[in-house]
Amino acid sequence: MDASANPVTDGPTLIELPAGSASAVARAAAERDPSRPGNLLEVRNLSTHFFTPDGVVRAVDEVSFELGYGETLGLVGESGSGKSVTALSITRLVATPPGRIVSGEVFFDDVDVLKLSDEGVRQLRGKEIGFIFQDPLTSLNPTLTIGYQIGEAIREHLKLSRRGARDRVIELLDKVGIPRARDRLTDYPHQFSGGMRQRVMIAIALSCDPKLLLADEPTTALDVTIQAQILELIQKLSEEFHTAVLLITHDLGIAAGMCQRVNVMYAGRIVETATVNELFENPRMPYTWGLLDSLPRLDDIRGGKLRTIEGMPPLLIDPPDACRFNPRCVFARDVCREGEPALTQRGSELHMARCWATQPDGWIK
Amino acid sequence: MTATRQAGAPAMRPHQRDHLVEVDDLKVHFPIRAGIFQRTIGTVKAVDGITFDIRKGETLGLVGESGCGKSTTGRAVIRLREPTSGAVRFDGTELGNLKPGPLRRMRRRMQIIFQDPYGSLDPRMTVEAIISEPIDTHRLARGAARKQRVAELLRMVGLDPKYVTRYPHEFSGGQRQRIGVARALAVEPEFIVCDEPISALDVSIQAQVLNLLMDLKGRLGLTYLFIAHDLSVVKHISDRVAVMYLGKIVELGRPDVMYGGPGHPYTRALLSAVPVPDPQAERRRKRVILKGDIPSPVNPPPGCRFHTRCWLYERLDKPEECRTIDPPLRAIHGDLEAACHFAEEALKTDVGVAHIDERPVRRGTPVEALALAAPPKGVPAAKEAAAPAAETTGGTSA
Numbered sequence: 001m002d003a004s005a006n007p008v009t010d011g012p013t014l015i016e017l018p019a020g021s022a023s024a025v026a027r028a029a030a031e032r033d034p035s036r037p038g039n040l041l042e043v044r045n046l047s048t049h050f051f052t053p054d055g056v057v058r059a060v061d062e063v064s065f066e067l068g069y070g071e072t073l074g075l076v077g078e079s080g081s082g083k084s085v086t087a088l089s090i091t092r093l094v095a096t097p098p099g100r101i102v103s104g105e106v107f108f109d110d111v112d113v114l115k116l117s118d119e120g121v122r123q124l125r126g127k128e129i130g131f132i133f134q135d136p137l138t139s140l141n142p143t144l145t146i147g148y149q150i151g152e153a154i155r156e157h158l159k160l161s162r163r164g165a166r167d168r169v170i171e172l173l174d175k176v177g178i179p180r181a182r183d184r185l186t187d188y189p190h191q192f193s194g195g196m197r198q199r200v201m202i203a204i205a206l207s208c209d210p211k212l213l214l215a216d217e218p219t220t221a222l223d224v225t226i227q228a229q230i231l232e233l234i235q236k237l238s239e240e241f242h243t244a245v246l247l248i249t250h251d252l253g254i255a256a257g258m259c260q261r262v263n264v265m266y267a268g269r270i271v272e273t274a275t276v277n278e279l280f281e282n283p284r285m286p287y288t289w290g291l292l293d294s295l296p297r298l299d300d301i302r303g304g305k306l307r308t309i310e311g312m313p314p315l316l317i318d319p320p321d322a323c324r325f326n327p328r329c330v331f332a333r334d335v336c337r338e339g340e341p342a343l344t345q346r347g348s349e350l351h352m353a354r355c356w357a358t359q360p361d362g363w364i365k
Numbered sequence: 366m367t368a369t370r371q372a373g374a375p376a377m378r379p380h381q382r383d384h385l386v387e388v389d390d391l392k393v394h395f396p397i398r399a400g401i402f403q404r405t406i407g408t409v410k411a412v413d414g415i416t417f418d419i420r421k422g423e424t425l426g427l428v429g430e431s432g433c434g435k436s437t438t439g440r441a442v443i444r445l446r447e448p449t450s451g452a453v454r455f456d457g458t459e460l461g462n463l464k465p466g467p468l469r470r471m472r473r474r475m476q477i478i479f480q481d482p483y484g485s486l487d488p489r490m491t492v493e494a495i496i497s498e499p500i501d502t503h504r505l506a507r508g509a510a511r512k513q514r515v516a517e518l519l520r521m522v523g524l525d526p527k528y529v530t531r532y533p534h535e536f537s538g539g540q541r542q543r544i545g546v547a548r549a550l551a552v553e554p555e556f557i558v559c560d561e562p563i564s565a566l567d568v569s570i571q572a573q574v575l576n577l578l579m580d581l582k583g584r585l586g587l588t589y590l591f592i593a594h595d596l597s598v599v600k601h602i603s604d605r606v607a608v609m610y611l612g613k614i615v616e617l618g619r620p621d622v623m624y625g626g627p628g629h630p631y632t633r634a635l636l637s638a639v640p641v642p643d644p645q646a647e648r649r650r651k652r653v654i655l656k657g658d659i660p661s662p663v664n665p666p667p668g669c670r671f672h673t674r675c676w677l678y679e680r681l682d683k684p685e686e687c688r689t690i691d692p693p694l695r696a697i698h699g700d701l702e703a704a705c706h707f708a709e710e711a712l713k714t715d716v717g718v719a720h721i722d723e724r725p726v727r728r729g730t731p732v733e734a735l736a737l738a739a740p741p742k743g744v745p746a747a748k749e750a751a752a753p754a755a756e757t758t759g760g761t762s763a
Contacts (some may be wrong), residue, residue: 029414066415079565079566079567079641084521086381195659196658200753223430223431223594224595224596224635224639224656224660225634225654228637228638230479231640232652248692250567251640252568253642254640255463256643256644256646257640257647258649276644277645281728288729289728289729289730289731289734290569290729290730291729292642292728292730293572293728293729294569294572294573295572295642296572296575296595296598296601297597297641297642298596298639299643301643304579306573306576307572307728307730308569308573308576308731309572330739331737331738332739334758339538361735364734365733
């Protein structure tokens with residue numbers, strides 16, 4: 001409620017970030033919009049663990065990244081890589097127990113989210129940060145009209161009158177492309193198709209003009225023609241409202257089309273981060289190579305066998321001090337089994353990878 | 366042509382010896398019942414008159430969005446679903462005329478692999494029991510021979526035979542799908558319907574299962590009907606592709622021809638919607654965003670079923686025949702057939718193919734690094750697989 005009661009961090013802490021990357025992301029943000037330079041979101045050494053009877057699962061392990069104002073950043077990985085838990089941790093939505101954010105800092109607009117009061121975080125969610133999840137049917141309440149559900153955040157955060165809220169809801173439904181918006185306020189979620197429900201979710205997410213949109217596999221449950229509609233909508237609206245997007249996806253094609261930068265996650269770690277062009281043209285991590293190789297592609301002549309990544313992702317209970325990808329990596333040497341490489345720079349400032357083999361003194365040039 | 370045929374008495378085309386499966390004007394309708402007397406108040410026309418063949422040793426890809434009838438088609442072809450009308454012939458024998466005994470014997474020759482590796486395996490059966498079941502049903506082996514056969518099948522799909530006493534929950538999604546494949550192979554079928562076999566799996570695991578299916582096909586001389594919603598996957602695995610929309614096949618042909626220049630505006634819209642893992646191509650592409658959702662198969666639009674969402678219909682200023690005449694599949698160029706009155710107009714555009722260019726596809730692993738790669742290890746079945754894999758890396762096709 002009272003934002004001034006929250007601990008606000010001062011600017012200079014930015015300088016402590018490794019390898020000059022902070023300035024690079026922030027500079028890019030300044031180029032996009034000089035009126036709003038800098039980082040909207042900074043995640044530092046975030047670790048979220050799950051305490052299960054079988055042991056401690058390190059779902060997110062010392063993850064650091066930044067997101068500039070108005071930027072679209074992809075978080076790409078397979079199931080269990082920690083991408084969703086990262087997003088949930090940013091808004092402190094991790095189910096506790098069994099999960100717990102064990103360490104790290106999350107600065108949103110220079111406020112450390114992890115130190116906020118519960119009420120402070122509530123003010124952030126829905127207002128400053130909007131959400132779109134994979135399955136719109138389970139994220140909407142089947143017993144409430146969509147007009148009520150879209151209006152909920154508006155009444156809560158914007159303190160509009162009933163009438164004002166209603167007008168805003170109609171405006172939002174129009175924006176997300178739902179025809180005859182006025183007539184559909186009293187409809188229930190089951191009266192909408194999957195694509196239309198996802199539009200309703202987007203309307204809710206954008207209802208309070210958030211600075212950040214967390215989109216967790218927003219189109220995975222949708223058909224490809226509907227997916228194209230929804231992605232276009234997210235892209236258009238995020239540009240219009242200057243909303244930054246953290247796009248979580250397993251689909252490298254979606255990341256290629258939507259994002260300015262991409263983080264690749266594997267086994268709870270960021271293993272590569274780069275601008276979208278760099279990542280697809282010059283990836284520097286064997287896991288990224290494997291992901292790209294294992295995709296059948298439209299733009300390729302029909303080609304015999306796909307190169308695959310053998311084996312499965314590791315269990316995240318007590319991972320050894322080694323590269324987490326080494327058991328599946330065809331380039332692994334002894335050093336990969338003896339210690340975990342750090343996320344270090346490759347070529348450009350924004351390109352980092354976690355790999356012994358592609359380091360300057362490594363064995364893959 | 367199709368329209369003039371009497372329901373239940375399809376005019377059958379003569380059987381061709383190299384065609385394993387021949388489908389004539391197949392329709393599968395589901396009644397919608399309501400009220401206390403369960404009166405029929407409508408019909409869902411899931412599959413509404415489709416005709417196609419699958420040649421021996423071929424993979425026919427069947428692609429379309431949810432609700433287009435592709436899975437129902439797959440089931441009707443192996444008679445897991447009774448067709449409302451139309452004929453399905455397997456190796457020249459009309460399945461609809463078969464008595465239960467001969468039908469069961471015929472079923473041994475055709476199998477299905479399901480999408481959901483979690484729902485399609487009985488959680489209370491061990492792997493051995495799951496794979497033995499079809500062997501017992503068709504009395505193919507007993508005792509030690511059966512045990513040996515189960516072990517052989519597991520090795521064939523890349524699983525260690527020592528796991529026979531385990532239960533499905535002890536396996537990952539990809540491994541379960543391998544068990545499903547082993548179960549299908551247990552009766553030595555000639556034909557397998559693969560119903561979205563990799564859709565529920567992670568990217569890296571998808572490729573493993575896809576490679577396995579292609580491997581097995583080559584080794585065992587199988588014929589596949591491969592059903593999927595992912596156009597890239599279908600292109601990769603299929604010899605010919607059929608695109609379905611609202612219960613009809615709208616386009617049919619070889620993937621290289623079809624994907625290079627589709628004759629149907631729906632195929633073009635689909636292709637334009639598929640994201641490609643190449644930022645440059647993504648920026649260059651011309652996306653046709655189809656308006657609205659797929660219409661209900663209870664009341665499909667009159668004329669061409671796609672005209673309500675068709676971009677070409679709009680561009681041509683709404684020609685009347687699109688609203689009134691259901692276009693039949695017809696030859697467009699080469700082997701390519703499309704069901705569109707204005708396919709020639711579609712061919713003149715670059716919709717859906719604008720992002721295809723001459724640049725070599727940028728794959729993951731750099732060519733320089735390939736020489737350093739260790740051979741794949743671990744999976745027993747990988748021995749045969751290793752050799753061809755090494756040849757086809759780096760994006761060049763075999």
